[in-house]
Amino acid sequence: MDLVDGKTGKWEVVIGLEIHAQVSSKSKLFSGAATNFGAEPNSQVSLIDAAMPGMLPVLNEYCVEQAVRTGLGINAQINLTSVFDRKNYFYADLPQGYQISQFYYPIVGTGVIEVDLPDGRATKVGITRIHLEQDAGKSMHDQHPSLSLIDLNRCGIALMEIVTEPDIRSSIEAGEFLKKLRGILRYLGSCDGDMEKGSMRCDANVSVRKPGEPLGSRCEVKNLNSIRNVIRAIDYETQRQIKILEDGGKIDQETKLFNAATGTTRTIRTKENANDYRYFPDPDLLPLKLKPEYVEKIKATLPELPDSKKKRYVEQLGLTPYDASVLSADKDVAVFFEQVAQKADPKLSANWITAELFAKLNKAGLEIYQSKVTPDKMIGLIRLMENNTLSGKLAKQVFEIMFETGEDADVIVEREGLKQVTDLSAIEAVIDQVIKDNPSHVTEYRSGKDKLFGFFVGQVMKISGGKLNPQAVNDILKKKLS
Amino acid sequence: MTSHLTNLTIIQAKEGLRAREFSAVELIQAHLKAMETHRGLNAFITETAEHALEQAGKSDIKIGNNTADVLEGIPMAIKDNFCTKGIKTTNASKMLENFVPTYESTVTSKLFEAGAIMVGKSNLDEFAMGSSNYTSYFGGVVNPWKEKDNAKELVAGGSSGGSAAAVAGRMAMAATGSDTGGSIRLPAAFCGVVGFKPSYGRCSRYGVMAFASSLDQPGIFARTVPDTALVSQIAMGHDPKDSTSANMSVPDLMGAIHKSVKGLKIGIPKEYRSEHLDPEITKLWQQAEDILKAEGAEIIEVSLPNTKYGVAAYYVIAPAEASSNLARYDGVRYGFRSSVKDMTLDEMYESTRSEGFGDEVRRRLMIGTYVLSSGFYDAYFTKAQKVRRLIVNDFNNAFVTVDALLTPVTPTPAFSLDSPSIKDPIAMYLNDIFTIPASMAGLPCISIPGGLTSKKLPIGLQLITNRFEEDKLFRVASELERCINFNAVPGGF
Numbered sequence: 001m002d003l004v005d006g007k008t009g010k011w012e013v014v015i016g017l018e019i020h021a022q023v024s025s026k027s028k029l030f031s032g033a034a035t036n037f038g039a040e041p042n043s044q045v046s047l048i049d050a051a052m053p054g055m056l057p058v059l060n061e062y063c064v065e066q067a068v069r070t071g072l073g074i075n076a077q078i079n080l081t082s083v084f085d086r087k088n089y090f091y092a093d094l095p096q097g098y099q100i101s102q103f104y105y106p107i108v109g110t111g112v113i114e115v116d117l118p119d120g121r122a123t124k125v126g127i128t129r130i131h132l133e134q135d136a137g138k139s140m141h142d143q144h145p146s147l148s149l150i151d152l153n154r155c156g157i158a159l160m161e162i163v164t165e166p167d168i169r170s171s172i173e174a175g176e177f178l179k180k181l182r183g184i185l186r187y188l189g190s191c192d193g194d195m196e197k198g199s200m201r202c203d204a205n206v207s208v209r210k211p212g213e214p215l216g217s218r219c220e221v222k223n224l225n226s227i228r229n230v231i232r233a234i235d236y237e238t239q240r241q242i243k244i245l246e247d248g249g250k251i252d253q254e255t256k257l258f259n260a261a262t263g264t265t266r267t268i269r270t271k272e273n274a275n276d277y278r279y280f281p282d283p284d285l286l287p288l289k290l291k292p293e294y295v296e297k298i299k300a301t302l303p304e305l306p307d308s309k310k311k312r313y314v315e316q317l318g319l320t321p322y323d324a325s326v327l328s329a330d331k332d333v334a335v336f337f338e339q340v341a342q343k344a345d346p347k348l349s350a351n352w353i354t355a356e357l358f359a360k361l362n363k364a365g366l367e368i369y370q371s372k373v374t375p376d377k378m379i380g381l382i383r384l385m386e387n388n389t390l391s392g393k394l395a396k397q398v399f400e401i402m403f404e405t406g407e408d409a410d411v412i413v414e415r416e417g418l419k420q421v422t423d424l425s426a427i428e429a430v431i432d433q434v435i436k437d438n439p440s441h442v443t444e445y446r447s448g449k450d451k452l453f454g455f456f457v458g459q460v461m462k463i464s465g466g467k468l469n470p471q472a473v474n475d476i477l478k479k480k481l482s
Numbered sequence: 483m484t485s486h487l488t489n490l491t492i493i494q495a496k497e498g499l500r501a502r503e504f505s506a507v508e509l510i511q512a513h514l515k516a517m518e519t520h521r522g523l524n525a526f527i528t529e530t531a532e533h534a535l536e537q538a539g540k541s542d543i544k545i546g547n548n549t550a551d552v553l554e555g556i557p558m559a560i561k562d563n564f565c566t567k568g569i570k571t572t573n574a575s576k577m578l579e580n581f582v583p584t585y586e587s588t589v590t591s592k593l594f595e596a597g598a599i600m601v602g603k604s605n606l607d608e609f610a611m612g613s614s615n616y617t618s619y620f621g622g623v624v625n626p627w628k629e630k631d632n633a634k635e636l637v638a639g640g641s642s643g644g645s646a647a648a649v650a651g652r653m654a655m656a657a658t659g660s661d662t663g664g665s666i667r668l669p670a671a672f673c674g675v676v677g678f679k680p681s682y683g684r685c686s687r688y689g690v691m692a693f694a695s696s697l698d699q700p701g702i703f704a705r706t707v708p709d710t711a712l713v714s715q716i717a718m719g720h721d722p723k724d725s726t727s728a729n730m731s732v733p734d735l736m737g738a739i740h741k742s743v744k745g746l747k748i749g750i751p752k753e754y755r756s757e758h759l760d761p762e763i764t765k766l767w768q769q770a771e772d773i774l775k776a777e778g779a780e781i782i783e784v785s786l787p788n789t790k791y792g793v794a795a796y797y798v799i800a801p802a803e804a805s806s807n808l809a810r811y812d813g814v815r816y817g818f819r820s821s822v823k824d825m826t827l828d829e830m831y832e833s834t835r836s837e838g839f840g841d842e843v844r845r846r847l848m849i850g851t852y853v854l855s856s857g858f859y860d861a862y863f864t865k866a867q868k869v870r871r872l873i874v875n876d877f878n879n880a881f882v883t884v885d886a887l888l889t890p891v892t893p894t895p896a897f898s899l900d901s902p903s904i905k906d907p908i909a910m911y912l913n914d915i916f917t918i919p920a921s922m923a924g925l926p927c928i929s930i931p932g933g934l935t936s937k938k939l940p941i942g943l944q945l946i947t948n949r950f951e952e953d954k955l956f957r958v959a960s961e962l963e964r965c966i967n968f969n970a971v972p973g974g975f
Binding site for chain 2: 047050051052053054055056057058059086088090091092095096097098150276278279280282283284285286
């Protein structure tokens with residue numbers, strides 16, 4: 001458990017998340033309007049979305065299927081009967097004056113997601129529910145000197161609201177949970193998980209307590225549009241709450257907005273002026289009833305998901321649990337890895353992807369599918385190591401170039417002359433040279449200073465430009481120095 | 483000639499058009515003339531004479547080349563809560579005083595496709611909330627009927643008062659209505675015409691401005707049961723654009739009206755023998771019972787024990803749904819917006835909705851908001867839903883033994899415009915005691931003229947059958963109509 005230090009001792013952070021995941025659907029939850037991102041304002045609005053008089057919602061069955069897939073993907077209970085409710089409130093970008101959601105009877109019940117943490121621990125995060133609901137439109141206050149403008153393109157788009165239990169104990173866990181969830185959604189294809197485009201948004205409920213004490217008052221932080229911001233907001237909120245409590249204050253249950261520019265949160269609603277949403281079943285829609293066969297049919301089409309991939313990677317390919325978890329979390333990464341591991345040593349493949357490739361991608365801010373190093377090129381590189389053409393060190397140099405240019409490994413090796421020297425006479429010549437140039441070191445070594453062996457290796461590699469086969473260098477050096 | 487054409491039934495008019503005794507243009511002109519003559523009744527909010535004549539010309543061409551459809555050239559009034567493409571649809575509210583839909587309701591589009599011609603948008607209670615038609619922003623509708631030797635103007639009933647008055651006053655041969663707790667049957671009874679509310683789900687609600695979605699049901703007015711059957715047959719049917727629409731085939735009403743009631747079991751709910759019931763209505767109700775018995779039906783007394791809770795539960799559920807349905811009238815995208823300057827968003831909502839809605843609408847929105855609010859939801863809304871379930875069970879039990887129920891429609895005949903009860907919301911709500919239970923259960927029901935009181939005012943009789951048994955409903959209604967042979971015409975016609 002990650003406890004946070006305060007002046008008065010250690011604090012435990014308790015976090016629950018609400019994730020709004022946009023269903024990957026070409027049309028909206030209750031209308032036929034399109035859902036393309038970045039379209040001209042108000043160009044994707046039907047009469048239903050604009051809440052014209054007499055208009056009625058008609059449920060998009062594709063969205064229902066995606067919610068069921070998602071539920072099955074996290075081993076959750078699928079509720080064969082669910083009900084759409086109206087959440088009533090007035091706002092300019094909410095044309096109906098209510099949002100159609102599922103308050104009393106959601107389509108997906110409890111489930112659980114297992115999360116591997118970077119330190120090797122694993123944790124389980126309970127899912128309370130997943131329900132389907134409509135998104136609201138967008139109010140724009142910075143487009144006109146005196147008017148607020150409204151774009152209804154987003155209005156009515158299908159969202160899955162995924163609610164967790166307060167099982168998360170640190171901002172890092174929250175981040176890892178979101179990565180895992182996003183991975184699962186992408187595998188399922190039910191949501192593209194693109195937080196930048198707003199197709200996955202997160203609200204975090206944060207409270208702190210002394211370990212073993214009952215739950216503290218929580219604050220809900222809204223508007224978190226990246227995993228990094230989720231972590232920042234939780235960290236800020238944790239420190240804010242601890243400071244208040246340690247200064248003898250108390251936490252008011254509030255809704256707060258995260259400001260990514262300043263890294264702080266500010267109150268937008270207190271408990272006293274909380275909305276009364278007057279939820280009641282939407283009389284325009286009948287209860288949603290699913291047949292068990294329908295759910296079974298969807299279940300049969302689910303792809304292999306991260307957890308079973310991970311298990312396979314550990315049991316069949318011999319990876320460490322953490323590497324297996326990292327490589328299986330994201331669909332694109334897993335596909336990449338599996339293509340490489342099919343033709344190259346799996347462990348070597350795993351190392352190269354998690355260490356070298358990820359580091360480069362992170363630094364360049366790229367996703368794996370954008371990488372110039374394709375699985376085939378990665379295989380080519382590993383092959384050259386396996387057949388001793390390249391040492392590990394040379395391979396890294398080749399990789400550096402490959403990442404920039406996207407050339408094949410053998411092309412780079414040829415051009416840059418990076419081929420590893422395995423010719424024993426050539427190696428012997430270099431070693432003889434080193435021994436000759438360092439007589440005092442040789443004497444010391446021979447008198448028992450074994451540690452100097454590394455010095456000789458270093459000298460040999462320096463002179464040869466690192467191209468000599470390390471194993472051969474070791475063997476010959478040992479022989480010549482004894 | 484004119485009065486002859488407006489007195490025809492639809493079935494007679496179809497025959498006359500087919501036989502080229504008169505043209506569709508002449509038929510429409512006769513009705514437009516009647517509308518002009520009776521403008522004082524205030525049955526229409528918008529008259530669509532130009533549109534009607536243009537359509538009539540097209541109908542005449544179709545009649546000429548024998549491609550006429552079922553309702554070709556038939557003049558109809560369209561309740562002004564049915565959205566009509568390109569034609570102002572106000573819902574009798576200041577809020578929508580200038581609202582012109584860009585789309586057509588499913589029911590009107592079916593009727594127009596079948597050749598029916600809209601002569602105007604008929605008046606109603608604002609947002610269909612009322613039993614007198616006096617909550618209309620455009621003023622109340624005057625009933626074409628008057629008491630014998632009494633010039634006092636009477637209400638047409640609500641909420642579809644304009645539709646009922648238009649049909650009774652020979653300004654249209656049929657009309658659309660919508661019924662939430664009795665809004666078709668009550669004005670039909672007050673105006674001496676036939677008013678039919680189908681089973682919930684039979685007529686699409688698409689394009690009909692919502693009042694209470696779980697209760698709202700479009701329906702039809704005409705002067706005879708066969709005419710009502712003919713038009714309803716067109717109006718009904720599954721619509722994928724309305725998720726609560728029943729995906730079932732439409733029963734053959736035109737076949738049903740020729741069948742006798744022999745062997746049918748007719749239930750008389752004893753709880754409807756209310757002390758509030760006008761004795762003259764009791765008498766006509768009894769007469770109808772005797773007629774059906776004489777025609778070979780078996781009369782059975784049944785019990786609907788939860789009837790007495792119907793009005794109370796209705797006035798929780800209907801306002802609750804309305805409070806949400808009417809939230810879209812917020813001044814942001816269309817309709818009325820308050821012109822008060824420098825308002826915040828919340829202030830804009832407040833002034834727009836305070837100025838744009840009338841008293842009765844505001845009263846119901848406040849009731850609805852209250853019963854759904856946190857802390858009161860279970861005590862009111864949940865409880866009312868339970869009562870609704872009990873009322874459904876009552877009917878289910880009754881229909882185990884009987885085929886149809888025969889009841890009054892209203893406790894009294896039409897009352898006068900200066901009646902003190904008009905200003906008393908509770909007294910107004912009690913007009914619906916006989917119509918609300920069937921609405922709560924989503925049952926098909928019809929009001930047909932049952933005769934005249936001693937003061938020569940029409941009263942209505944209600945028939946109710948089990949859900950989706952409209953054929954049985956029309957079978958009993960047409961037999962009863964034949965035997966009662968109601969042929970009275972409102973004064974001056």
